[in-house]
Amino acid sequence: MSTRYPFPDIQNLPEDLRSKILEVQEKAGFVPNVFLALARRPAEWRAFFAYHDALMVPESVGRTSNLTKGDREMIVTTTSAANQCLYCVVAHGAILRIYEKKPLVADQVAVNYRKADITPRQRAMLDFAMKVCTASDQVEDADFAALHVHGFDDEDIWDITAITAFFGLSNRMASVTGMMPNPEFYLMGRVPKTKV
Incomplete structure (x- = not known):
């Protein structure tokens, strides 16, 4: 729940937002707070989630990528930690x-x-993402060359950059608004789901 900006009532949202939020709730079993926190400004919500999906679910916009879903989330988690964003x-x-x-x-x-249990390829990816996160003005051709050694092409490097930059925005919005993680997130992927 956001502590600085109250969440809007789902029933008062435009139909496209309400429909998407209810779809996420159906799939996840809860509504992630980011969907409600940003819904107070529908035009910004639409732009945010359109760009989010283009980066994190590239097939949704007809694009392929050499980054796995895990790679993408690893970039977000690592750079969000550098930005001290609890929610992300x-x-x-x-x-x-x-x-x-x-x-x-x-x-x-x-x-x-x-020190994480990751591959050398993922380590190179995160080294670059962290440089984008903390010192993007210092990125140089040698940084591209270091990624090319691990099989990343220039489009992959664009993806790493764009994901890092986009979530820099997201991190700052979450922190300033006081957005807190839903309790459900803490157990996801840690304990097996119970079968019904």
């Missing part, structure tokens, strides 16, 4: 645990990705 570390860390099928990796990359 917890929420995207939960998704990362599910995609990577490694319950500890999200905690590891959030605390110190350099």
